[in-house]
Amino acid sequence: MVAKFDFLKDIFGKEEPTIDIVSLSDIPGIVAGSESSLNNDIFERTADQRARIISDRQELIDLVNALSSAEREEAFHPKLEKIAKNTLPLFKKAMLAALSREISLEPEDFYQAGMECLKGCLKSQAGQGRYLQGVFPEEMKAIRVAIDKIGREMNSMTPVISEARKSRELIRASRETYHILIERISEKESAEQEKLLIEKDLKDQTALDRRLSDELSAGRKDEALGIMHAKRVDEESKRKDLENIERQMRATFSSISHVFRKGEKIMQRGESGRASKEIHKAIALLSESGIPYEHDLISSLAPVLPAIESMIKSGEIILKNKEEKAIFSQPSEIPSLLGDLYSRQKLAKEQVDTAAKHYREDPQRKKILAIEKEIAETEKKISDDEIRFQAIESTIRECGDEIPRLSEQLRSRIRDLTGREIRLEMPA
DSSP states (O other), X not given: OHHHHHHHHHHHSOOOOOEEEEEGGGHXXXXXXXXXXXXXXXXXXXXXXXXXXXXXXXXXXXXXXXHTTOOOOSOOOHHHHHHHHHHHHHHHHHHHHHHTSOOOSSHHHHHHHHHHHHHHHHHHHHTHHHHHTTTSHHHHHHHHHHHHHHHHHHHHHHHHHHHHHHHHHHHHHHHHHHHHHHHHHHHHHHHHHHHHHHHHHHHHHHHHHHHHHHHHHHHTTSTHHHHHHHHHHHHHHHHHHHHHHHHHHHHHHHHHHHHHHHHHHHHHTSSSOSOOXXXXXXXXXXTOSSOOOHHHHHHHHTTTHHHHHHHHHHTSSOOOSHHHHHHTTXXXXXXXXXXXXXXXXXXXXXXXHHHXXXXXXXXXXXXXXXXXXXXXXXXXXXXXXXXXXXXXXXXHHHHHHHHHHHHHHHHHHHHHHHSSEEEEEOXX
């Protein structure tokens, strides 16, 4: 019966493993504590080896220094004498260079320097050292034994250092994961705050856009709109009047230019064989794409008209259409005719400017333009907000996906670092 009770106790009385609840803010302290414990542990576990290596290194330095004063038999073969003379200084220099490396008190740096020192000694022993074994057999044997002692101590440190390096990498990775996680949490919080601001701004701008659109619609139905349209129609009418006058001026210039060209050809057939500069200038002004200045044109025609009138009277120039006949019925009156056209053009321009000013300054037009401008600005803000909103939502989604992955990665690493199961408590 007792055995049966013990069996049930084993099944139902088994304790569940303890799970530590760890706040995210506790992580730096936990990692720092693990690092401090690791440093102390490595220091203690390698203390004896480091002390023996320092002692063995000094012993090896003494052995190398003693080589040059070692007693030898006199009757050495000449080749051995040459080896002793040439190789010993090189061996001694290489060995002391390897053994004089600075050794840190920090175990991992000590281990690294010790390995470099050991490699240097082994290289020297396998190089110049093998030539010295026949000259200094006992001394070189002692040196080899001393190197082997250092090698054994280094080998005994290797598992501890290897384990420490893995732990340090875990500490480094834990810190890195922690900092990235904190950055993502902060980034997500900032993005969520900005999202609220953008949502409010979008709501306000959309309401404003709706109100302005209603105002614009009402403004386009306002009674004052009829007055504005009447001003616009008046301006357009005045512009058409101006265009008609300028079209008439160009037709008159073309008719005068046509007759003047006939006169130019007649002059070129004359005794001098050339036309006057005045008629060239007049034709050039009359043929411009734009309308020439009144003073320039009329002053250029005055010296030419008497000659043209004489050619018409003599029958040298024949007026072929009613426009030419109307204009040149009295050539001396042409400046007055052109002056009248220019006066009409000037008056028409003034009327256009006045009508345009009335239309531009119409209160209803200004109101509609102001509303249209504000609508354009509001819609630009809405468009910009929508682009920003999409970017912010993308950031929130990315951080939202990354935070659980990083927190699980951090939880796993802290568990491996401390050897305890933990539950990572995230900020609300």
